[in-house]
Amino acid sequence: MTLDFSWLGDPLYQQWLITGIGTTLLMSLLGILLMLAIGIVGALFLHFRIPVLETITTVLVELFRNTPPLVQLFFLYFMLSSVGLSLTDPVTGRTVPLFSGFTCAVLSLGLYNGALAVEIIRSGLIGVPSQTVEGARSLGYTRFQTFRHVELPIGLRLCMPAMTNNVVSLIKTSSQAALVAVADIMYGATQIMVETFRNMEVMLLIWALYVVIASLVVVLMRRLTSMIRIPGYGVDQA
Amino acid sequence: MTTSQTSPLIEMRNVRKSFGLFEVLKGISLSVNDGGVVCIIGPSGSGKSTILRCINGLTPIDSGTIRVGDFSVESLRSDKKLIPLRHEVAMVFQQYNLFPHRTVMQNLMMAPVQVLRQNADEVRDRAEKLLAKVRLTGKESAYPGELSGGQQQRVAIARALAMEPRVILFDEITAALDPEMVSEVLSVVRDLAAEGMTCVLVTHEMRFAEEVADEVFFTDRGVIVEHGPPSTLFKSPSDPRLKDFLDKVL
């Protein structure tokens, strides 16, 4: 078995790969932001046991985390594209569909990993000692102020290890966006394979690319975790 | 001061509270004068801490009345309505209950700025003076987890004082401390009492209670069995349960 990576010298393929990496990173970043927003808001609904919203959150969380994200993405893509909303690009004047593959992929990543994040953040909140919460209440903090200034900051730190896994999961899941024609790393790879027939080499390369990106993100998240670590507080063991 | 000399600052009348089927408070009545120092003693599980928690509204009561200054606590049902009360009534806990993710200085400043909406610079000046008072100058940027138990408890007292309360409730504040740290915390409380701060203490430190209290209440199984000035209560207890208790702890 000999591997031939000479195709990597072609500027066109380099260009495709770099564009792919950029798209994957951007899609993941937007997905992470949406995931965090959904996670925090959902955890808030569950934590405060807000009537109706709590029930809806529970149902949606169970729906999203117990079904395949790929099918969720396909469904979003087919349903939203059939809705057919479009925007007019102010620069080029062209109409672009509002729910492009990219938008759908970001939405789907945000929803699937957001559903996981709801549970992760909620268990972080449960880990906040009740005495600390009581301290805030005795100083006149309302329930929401207590949440914002005390429970959430401590709870988010407590759930950093699980959140790191969730972020890595989101980046890995993003590779399925290629199946709705988002020009990410995975998509770039399939394009190159079609042209070069160096299937094995291309797949090995992008496999390595994803592993490197995920490992770098793990390192980044660990650094972030130690940056926001509370001195003298047993967050690490939690 | 809106309250006259004749009416006490805190007045509890026939307060009852049950947790599930267990009645913790079975008709508690007590009063605390402005500037007074009151100690509540009694065996564990007798409802001492619950009394304190009812006074600042952390635990809602089932029946009876609690008046603090001009507030009738039992009628304050929402967080918003409780804020002015908590401005006046501060609490210090056994487990300190500091915010672990904020520095000492931030712990002192947070509530006055975020809850009372006071000017941050003024609060900082006040907080520095309070840290000096509890002998912790220089620890402004330390995190609670980096301090000893005694130091954390003094920060908690300073945090309570930063709210400029009219009364401070102390809930077994030395119970979780190593023996050698008890005195540094008690001496801070002693200073406060001497300055005329109204204090209500739940404590197991009988000698300290005897020294600082104007009046001591002995609770057992949800009722106040006996109360009076420490000299009479400790020297010549009349109730057999109190005698029994004092025999065990002294």
Next chain:
Amino acid sequence: MNSELRTFLLGIVGVPLCLLGLFAAVYGDNTGAMLGLMAERTPTLLTGSPDITSLDGGFLANIAMSIIAMAIAAVGGVILGVGLIAEFSIVRHVSDVVMNVLRNSPWLVVLYAMLYLLPFEVEIFGVYVTISPFIKSVIGLSLPVAANIAEIFRGGIQAIPSAQWESARSLGYRRLQILRHIILPQALPLMIPNLMTIYAMLFIGTSLVVVTGASDILSAAKVIIATTGSETASGFYIYILFLFFLFAFPIAILTRCLERRIGSVSL
């Protein structure tokens, strides 16, 4: 009512209602006709054949793949896990690298790679065995799952206090004996909830095998949609979501019940 039961009832009623609502919102007046069409195609979705003559495709294939891949991954995971706690630091480091690489690999990419890395057929004792897309999918799925299992294995072992090792050693046990007779019996119950979570993840992940050409439920759906028209796609995807949910959700609830009773390994 305990919280798991409450969540279970909410989910098992709420999620189908939610999906049905979506369905009705997409199809409006045609909802009835679409439901009829899907009922008619149900055998194909479930088994891959319209008249249930064979049972090796569709949703059943997803279930079969998840079970076989879990078995392979369990064996691989334990081997890798023993490597993670090996005495020789070289073995430990190599196992750690392998685990991290597999754990950080997107499943989709691994599945794609299996298409090209694995040969079309292999010769075993003179017999040529074709490596079908089914087998490639199973191997591709079991690789990252083995890494996850190895990590759970290590977490479970480490959750047992080191005093257990010491006291067993003082009784004359050797390392592997201690692991087998003393540590694992205590650690295994702790690992079960995590293993169930991994299995649920694996099952959900079988949706990705569509890229290998295996005849799973998604490829069955693709064939159907090609004949019934793309406007029916949303309906079939909702149906597939529903099927996966029916299978995965009870496992998730059971896992949480166990977790509460016996605890779990924190990784």
